Amino acid sequence: MSRKNLYNVGALLAGLGVTFKYMFKRKPTIQYPSRKKKHAPRFHGLHELRRYGDGKERCIGCELCSSVCPANAITVIGAENSPADRRSPGERYAARYEIDELRCIFCGMCEEACPTDAIVLTPRFEMSDYRRGSFIYSKDRLLVPPEAGTGLAPDDRPNGIPSDLGRVAEIKSTVSTDEGYDATWRGTILKTQTKGLAE
Amino acid sequence: MTPQSSIWWMVLIKCAVLLLVVITTFAYAMLAERKVMGWMQLRPGPNRVGPWGLLQPAVDAVKLILKEDLTPKTADPLIYRLAPFISLVTAFAVYAVIPFSEPGPGNVWAVGDVNAGILLILAMTSIGVYGISLGGWASGSKYPLLGSVRSTAQLVSYELAMGMSLVGVLILAGTTSLVGIVNSQAKLWFFIPQIVGFIIYVITAVAETNRAPFDLVEADAELVGGFNTEYSGLRFGLFFIAEYINMLTVSCIATLLFLGGWNAVVGLTIVPGIVWFLLKVAFFMFAYIWLRSSFPRIRYDRLMAFGWKVLLPVATLNLIITAAYVAVRG
Numbered sequence: 001m002s003r004k005n006l007y008n009v010g011a012l013l014a015g016l017g018v019t020f021k022y023m024f025k026r027k028p029t030i031q032y033p034s035r036k037k038k039h040a041p042r043f044h045g046l047h048e049l050r051r052y053g054d055g056k057e058r059c060i061g062c063e064l065c066s067s068v069c070p071a072n073a074i075t076v077i078g079a080e081n082s083p084a085d086r087r088s089p090g091e092r093y094a095a096r097y098e099i100d101e102l103r104c105i106f107c108g109m110c111e112e113a114c115p116t117d118a119i120v121l122t123p124r125f126e127m128s129d130y131r132r133g134s135f136i137y138s139k140d141r142l143l144v145p146p147e148a149g150t151g152l153a154p155d156d157r158p159n160g161i162p163s164d165l166g167r168v169a170e171i172k173s174t175v176s177t178d179e180g181y182d183a184t185w186r187g188t189i190l191k192t193q194t195k196g197l198a199e
Numbered sequence: 200m201t202p203q204s205s206i207w208w209m210v211l212i213k214c215a216v217l218l219l220v221v222i223t224t225f226a227y228a229m230l231a232e233r234k235v236m237g238w239m240q241l242r243p244g245p246n247r248v249g250p251w252g253l254l255q256p257a258v259d260a261v262k263l264i265l266k267e268d269l270t271p272k273t274a275d276p277l278i279y280r281l282a283p284f285i286s287l288v289t290a291f292a293v294y295a296v297i298p299f300s301e302p303g304p305g306n307v308w309a310v311g312d313v314n315a316g317i318l319l320i321l322a323m324t325s326i327g328v329y330g331i332s333l334g335g336w337a338s339g340s341k342y343p344l345l346g347s348v349r350s351t352a353q354l355v356s357y358e359l360a361m362g363m364s365l366v367g368v369l370i371l372a373g374t375t376s377l378v379g380i381v382n383s384q385a386k387l388w389f390f391i392p393q394i395v396g397f398i399i400y401v402i403t404a405v406a407e408t409n410r411a412p413f414d415l416v417e418a419d420a421e422l423v424g425g426f427n428t429e430y431s432g433l434r435f436g437l438f439f440i441a442e443y444i445n446m447l448t449v450s451c452i453a454t455l456l457f458l459g460g461w462n463a464v465v466g467l468t469i470v471p472g473i474v475w476f477l478l479k480v481a482f483f484m485f486a487y488i489w490l491r492s493s494f495p496r497i498r499y500d501r502l503m504a505f506g507w508k509v510l511l512p513v514a515t516l517n518l519i520i521t522a523a524y525v526a527v528r529g
Contacts, residue, residue, distance in 0.1 A: 012494070018493070019239045019489060019492050020239075022239050023235065023238040023239045024238075025241060027241055027242060027243050028241060029242060
C-alpha cells in the first residue's frame with residue numbers, strides 16, 4: 001500500500017460505507033438442520049435396494065454392480081433361491097449385499113449396470129455417524145422394508161426427496177422432508193428459495 | 200449506623216451493582232460484536248443458543264470455565280498466573296470514578312466523585328499494559344513474547360498522543376473532574392471545538408485497546424494469538440473480559456470528554472441522562488466493531504510511524520492552539 005493510499009481518508013470512509021451497507025443485506029444462510037434444501041429428484045445420494053410389487057427382492061445377486069463399481073465399494077455374495085424360500089423371482093438372490101458408503105463416490109454406475117433396477121441412488125444425503133463401521137450399509141439398511149412398498153425408481157420421483165423411502169428415512173430423518181427448500185439446481189427455483197429466507 | 204459506615208455501605212453496594220452491570224455489558228458487547236460482524240459479512244451470527252442467540256455469552260462463559268487451565272513448563276508460574284488479574288483489576292478499577300449521569304443533591308451516579316477522575320483513569324489504563332506485557336513475557340514462548348514487546352511499544356507510543364488529545368479538553372473545561380468536564384459541555388459539546396483532538400482520541404483509543412486495525416498485539420495471522428497464545432480456560436477469559444471492558448472504558452471517556460456525557464441531544468431532556476450516556480457509549484462500541492470488520496491490520500512500522508510522525512505532532516499542535524486560544528480569551 002502506498003503512502004498516498006494509507007492516508008486516503010476518502011477511501012477509508014468508502015470502505016466503512018461498504019461494510020455498513022452489507023450489514024442490512026439479506027443473508028444467504030440456510031438454517032440447515034431446521035430448514036433444508038430439496039435436492040433434484042435424481043440427486044445421487046444413499047443407495048437403496050428395491051422390491052417388486054409382490055414383495056420379492058429385485059436383486060438377483062449377479063454382482064454386475066460390484067464389478068462395475070469404480071471405487072470397489074460394493075460387495076455382493078449371491079445364493080440360490082430354494083423353492084421353499086423364494087427371495088427373488090430369478091434363480092439367485094443376494095445373500096449378502098454391502099456398500100461401504102465411505103468408499104462410494106456416488107457416481108451411479110451401479111444403478112446403470114443393474115439389469116433389474118434393484119439398486120438405485122436416493123436423494124438422501126444425511127448419513128453422518130460416529131463410527132466408521134456404521135458406514136458399511138448391509139441389506140438390513142439398504143433393502144426397502146416390505147411394509148414400505150417397493151421403493152421408487154429415479155424416474156418416478158416427482159419432486160425432491162420422497163418421504164416413503166425405506167427404513168433409513170425413518171431412522172435418520174430428524175425433520176419432515178416436506179418442509180425443505182426447493183432445489184437450487186435450476187434458476188427458476190432460486191426465487192422460491194429466497195422467499196423462505198425472509199425470516 | 201454512623202454516617203461514616205453508611206457511606207461505606209453505599210460504596211460497597213454501588214461497587215457490587217457496577218460489577219454486575221459491567222460484566223453483563225461485556226457479555227452482550229461480545230455477542231453484539233459477533234452479530235454485527237456476522238451481518239457485515241453476510242452471515243446471521245450466533246443464533247443457536249437461546250432466542251436470537253441471546254444465551255450465547257452464558258454458554259461461552261461455561262465453556263471457558265470448564266476448559267483446562269494450562270501453565271507451560273517454561274513459564275514463570277507466579278507472574279504467568281498474576282498477569283490476567285492485573286489486566287482485569289485495572290480494567291474494572293476505572294469504573295470507580297466514571298459518572299454515569301448527572302449528580303443530584305447528595306447523590307452521585309458514580310462510586311466516587313473524584314476531582315481528578317480523568318487522571319485516575321489514565322493512570323489505571325497505563326497500569327493495564329503490565330498485564331499484557333508481563334503475561335506475554337512470563338509465558339516463556341516466542342509468539343507471546345513478540346506480542347508483548349509490540350504491545351509495550353504500541354501502548355507507550357499511542358498513550359502520548361492520547362494524553363495530548365485529552366489535555367485540550369481539560370484546558371477548555373478548566374477542571375479534571377469528570378462531572379465538571381461534562382457540566383462545562385452543557386452548551387457546546389467539546390467534539391466541535393476539539394474536533395482534531397476528538398479524531399486523534401478515537402484513533403489512539405483503538406490502538407490503546409489493541410483492537411483491529413491496530414491489533415498488532417494479538418495479530419492472529421502472524422503471532423497465533425499474540426500475548427495470550429499460551430493462556431487457556433478462565434485465564435484467557437480474564438484477558439478477554441479485560442479487552443472488552445477497556446473498549447467500554449475508552450467509549451465512556453470519549454462520551455464524557457467529547458460527546459457531552461449525559462447532556463441531551465438538542466434539548467430532549469425528557470429522556471434521562473443515563474440513557475443518553477449509554478446511547479453514546481453504545482455508538483462508540485458499534486464504531487469499534489464497524490472498524491474491525493472494515494479495515495485490515497496495519498503494518499507494524501506504519502503503525503509506529505503514524506503514531507510518532509502524524510498523531511503526536513498534530514495532537515501537540517492542537518494542544519498549543521487550544522492553550523493559546525484560552526490564554527488570549529482569558
